[in-house]
Amino acid sequence: MEAAAEVFSYAYQYFDNIGFLILSASGLIIIFGMMGVINMAHGELMMIGAYITAFSYHAGVPAPIAVIFAGIGAGVAGMILERLVIRHFYKQLLSSLVVTWGLSLMISQGFLLVFGPTILNVPTPFGNFPVSGQTFGIYRLVLFGSALAIVATVWAVFTFTKFGTHARATMEDPDMADALGVNTRNIYVLTFGIGAAMGGIAGGMFALTATISPFFGINYTPLAFITVVVGGGANVITGLLSSVMALAGVQTAVNNLVNVYVGYVAMMGAAFFILLLLPRGISEYLERRKIRTERNGRGATA
């Protein structure tokens, strides 16, 4: 019975870490994978979502709706940023990095000025459940489930809808898509907005477990970035899933063996190591292997 509880505890932490990484990275991966811009202000969009959630919750809005508000608010903020600043920096990777870092500084410092350094709190909903003496929060499982639901929704939107087809065409070849009558300007705004909204939703959901301050977002951006680059850009969904499974595995194991700081360092170390072996990320490697086996298969039949 003890062993079973131990196994459950590990699995619980593993899925918790996976959910956490997916939520942190999902908005960033849309923006990086589809638009080639690394948004250093992603953590600040999450922070905006967290603030909206906290304020709406304290104004009496139920938590799930507060999180949706967060998504809408961050999405609108993202679209404004895209129109005002970021659209000038497509295809300039390093400059976009620097300018979005400047935006992140402005947003976090602006919030510090307006709301002060006070920390907001929202109680974690749903309570706990016991497994052979230990208690586990139900909300963590909700986080994991929502993370998967978000990934599935995004995949469906970009695969089955007309907007998704147009978006993928625009990312593939903007001039050609434009010539075929796609309004590429709107596609860029909307895609950036969706990425920002996902960041806002993630921030809103984390707001229910973490304390909220103007520097809420600072720690998420590097983490999300690491997850994204380990996954690679060849296939957004498989990249994200394989990357979070690997990184969360390392983090969970080392967290339990040593401590949380070493677990964090070990996860960064693992990311570094994976990048050295597969400089273009896991999904690129999987994609190449798939192409190779397909080619070999065709060669055998011919």
Place this chain on the structure above:
Amino acid sequence: MAQRHSVLDRYLGPLNGPHTMGRGVAFWVGFVIVVAVLASFPEYMRRYDIINLSNFLISGFLALSLSLLWGYCGVLSLGQAAFHGIGGYAYGIVALNLFNAHGNTDLAFFAGVAIPVIFAAIIGGIMFFARLRGVYIAILMLVVSLLIGTFMRQTADPSYTIGAAYLGGMNGLRPASVEDPLLPSLIFGWGETVIELDGRRPAFFYFVLGLLVAVYLGLRCLVNSSYGYWLVGCREDPNRTETFGYDVRLIQLGVFCIAAAIAGLSGVLYTAWGTYIHPDGFGVAPNILVVIWVAVGGRKDLGAAIAGAIVLEWVSLRLAAEGEIAFLVLGAILVGVMLIAPNGLGITIGDYIRRGHDRAIAWVRAR
């Protein structure tokens, strides 16, 4: 006309070239005037201002290092302040341990430059030889800096001592016990001669100014030599540079190490200036500041980067008096400059001046 240029070329030839702004008589006269004005400050400015100005000049080194790395070689590092911090800690730890025995900080000064270079060689070697993409390097360096900072912050436990140096967590580096010496400022010893440079005195200011001018002129020679062409080649088109037979990875690694040495030097000077080094130097704020100075001043020119650092440090000091708006304003300046003058204000202004100068000469000739 030809006569005057040959005199310039004979004495300043290695300093002038296509990779730095300003190569005419006017520029060099202006340069001498600026340095002379800076050098005369201790004569009539308050001591408090001189202490601050010393710190601004120390920031100038950090700006130089990122300008060389990002502006010339195209390798952006968002964690350049990490080398500043490593240099500062290395200086402090060695100085605390050897000061009683040696009576000077010669070895500590050397260690503060050498240890960042060793660190850069290891981490840069791994990154460049794995051919990581530029964006990844930029953010990985930030992550490295944040990780070192997180580690240093939790070293408050008394077991974190290196000889006579206690890392001290958030309180910064300090002596391990009461018998150990305090963190010294720069003291150079050569045989019997001992030169002490206290960070609060004009002598330290002159030393930093002289060193900054020397490093600036040295780097001008470097970027206008054939090595400078390799750097710019790596920035403009790494594949083509590789095709021509240059090893891009080695060039990038070399410049990464040089930049680390200069950043380490700034860390040494900073620690000696305040006799103080603490883990906040590894955080997001100092790293983003370096990028702001260089991007706003002009990354593709060494002098513009230094000017950016000094002016913006002065602006932040001024704004600090107005409350906590300094970072908000600096962020706005960065975004604004990136939109209006993507190459940086210094370079844009420099281009205007040169165009005006050329036009004036053409007008005089036409007469």
